[in-house]
Amino acid sequence: MRPLPPLAAVRVFEAAARHENFTTAANELGMTQAAVSHQIRLLEERLGMQLFRREKRRVILTDAARRAAAGIGRGLDEIEAAFAELRAEDQGTLTISTTQTFANAWLAWRLGSFQMDHPEMAVRLLVNNNLSDFASEGLDVAIRSGIGPWEGLDAHRLLTQDFTPMCSPAFLKRHGGHLTPQDLTRLPLISAHDPAWRQWLSDAGIDARPLNVPGVRLDSQANDGHAAMAGQGVAILSPFFWRMDMAEGRLVRLFDQVSTLGHAYWIVCQQHRRSVPKIKRFRDWLLTEMDG
Known part of the structure; x- marks a missing residue:
């Protein structure tokens, strides 16, 4: 000493x-x-x-x-x-951590516009589904799904995480061109272990307790959506993330009903860093983009 x-x-x-x-x-x-x-x-x-x-x-x-x-x-x-x-x-580097789904289905497509608005700043994007440790990982902000808020973190709600069944046009055509909620209990479901499936089926009045259907099991909604586009089954997806794929005919939304487990996507940072200029700039940009 x-x-x-x-x-x-x-x-x-x-x-x-x-x-x-x-x-x-x-x-x-x-x-x-x-x-x-x-x-x-x-x-x-x-x-x-x-x-x-x-x-x-x-x-x-x-x-x-x-x-x-x-x-x-x-x-x-x-x-x-x-x-x-x-x-x-x-101040020269902004480090963001987010989930595979949020990154692949939305953020990665738009992050370039933030970079162009702030050319003096390098942006580092870390993608994983684990809980973030701001100190050990050197993170500035994280985007995560959960109930929120969290002690010690400044949190801004981005959107409710809702979901509804989707599949590819080819898959729908192979199964008659029209499906009912009851049909889902006998068709291949992508990631049928996801609690979102049971919640959606329950909200539709279908007893999903004995749900035991074939289908692949994947680790993120991003992968579920791409498997659905490949015709591998019906996936339970958040419409917000797949608007472009629905608009361009790669996915079909089967029903009007959406359900939720009460989770939302949030942008979070350590409370004592919430006014750091680079964090504030990114948070303001993200909230504006989400509203657009």
């Missing part, structure tokens, strides 16, 4: 030495004159030597303190420069 005096006292000494005036130093540091005197006294007691001579209404640096003040000033300048460089580096 370095045997250094408290940094707060060092800062006070440097300002008082530069001005040779406790009142002026106090004004610069946003402190009272009494607080400056107290810090100087603590530092003198720690060092076992006098740093200022008090003469009437002024203070004068001792010769030893004057020699030390120059080096301390240079040291604080280097510390300030190092932190300035660190802040500049942090």
